[in-house]
Amino acid sequence: MKKSIKVFAPATVANVVCGFDILGFAVNEPGDELMMELTEKPGVNIVSIEGDEGKLPLDPQKNTVSASVISLLKQIGREDLGVNIRLKKKMPMGSGLGSSAASAVAGLFALNELLDQPLTKEQLLPFAMEGEALACGHGHADNVAPALFGGFTLIKSYEPLEVIALPVPNLYCALLYPHVDVPTRDARQIIRSKVLLKDAVTQWGNIAGLISSLYTQDYDLLGRCMKDVIVEPVRSMLIPEFDKMKETAMENGALGFGISGSGPTVFSLYRSADNAQKVLSNLKQLLASKGIESNIYLSEINKNGPIVL
Template identity: 65%
Template sequence: MPDSIRVFAPATVANVVCGFDVLGFAVEQPGDEVLMTLRPDPGVSIRRISGDQGRLPLDADRNTVSASVQMLLRHLGREDVGVDIELHKQMPIGSGLGSSAASTVAGLWAINELLGRPLTALELLPFAMQGEELACGAGHADNVAPALLGGFVLIRSYQPLDVVRLPVPALHCAIVYPEVEVPTRDARRLIRRTVPLQDAVTQWGNVAGLVSGLFLGDTALIGRSMQDVLVEPVRALLIPDFYQLRELALQAGAVGFGISGSGPSVFAFAPDEAAAARIVEQLRRHLAGLGVGSRGYVSAINTRGPKVWG
């Protein structure tokens, strides 16, 4: 077994518009990278973090990567193991793209590989969820599950945990991150705790339609199911010119458009890479006109999850 490993874990789009807390998919880029090295003396330490502008803790008990690795080692009865961790953030923090999930998944994947793969990807999921709880205050799986498993994922149930891999559509993803801050905890506080029955019925129909569209390979059904009457109306208020961005994306050929996770990133499905690039360009130009900086990504859907560099 190697004594050092480098692992990349992908960004993810959670909710997928209508599937609040139950749907998510992974993308090829961006993502985060962890370099993990075994050492003779026991314990887990964070030696270096780059790309975070000094925002993330080096304290092993407070950093999601090291804390989740510690949980896994305790579970396996391997507290004799010592590791040094370098975390390289290659995506913005608080972007709505599963930044903490990607870091946590990369760390868990790395330690699991170094120990000879004692757990499957699915068995790693509860530890990744505990890392999410530390980072965001809620241990949801709609980011960490697709980051671990790749592809498109449905969380059918949290208690007991029941995760279903869905067919991956032959679509590209356009992602734009407006450089405004929308903390996940704050965005979650805006959500209504009770909803009218008619809104619930509409949402159930859209979730069922989206899942059906994935199984049928029906792009038009996927697109018209990407509507959210519960969460998007309040979270859209936190994103600059959200509804104009949606209109521009649809005019540029988007199949569907919505908020990625809790925002502020937005995403669109597109029929091909060229259309996705066109959408990103249009949205970034519009944001620039508002005086808002942004980052854009054009990506296929990641079907494999984390990648080991060696």
């Protein structure tokens, strides 16, 4: 059994415009790095966290990554183990990129590797969801599932939990994180509690069409289905220059444009990396002209989920 390991877990785009709480995909950049070491003294300890500006708790019971690991150790009867964790946040928190999901997945994946993989990824998923619930109050799987499995995932149901891996398109994802604050809890509270039947029918058609497009690699269909008539109209009001950014992206080769998770990060999908990079540069300049700083990332769809570095 190895004593130490270094892993990477990816950021994720949840919802994919029309698939609120049920669709998500992973990206190669950004993500979190984690070092884990097994020790003889029982207990889980967070030795250090980098890149969080001191925002994350070092208390093992209150931190997403350590709480997930503690829960897993208890479940498999290995509370005799000592675990030291060093977390390097290489992605912005509260960005809509699944920051807490990446941390939880990194910790669980690392421990499972060190213990010679006693659990499958499917078995690790509920522990990652526990960590997500600790971080944001909701144990949703639309970030943790793609972070753990890689690629596109569909959350078919929660009771019982059933996750379906979808085909992965050869596309480039352009991500822009504007430096504005949109807390996940606030973003959820503004969503309508009642939906018109005609809007629900439109949304169901878009979700079904998007999933069909992944199987048929019909990118024109995928683009036509990346439309949200329920959540985006209200959430987009929290993101400065959203409509202008969307217009710019769609006029310059984007298949679709939308909010990553609860925002404020926005994403768009492209057939060409050059197109994606050009649009990212234009969007960054657009926000800069309004006095808003931003981070940009360009990535293919991540097919692997977490990896050993």
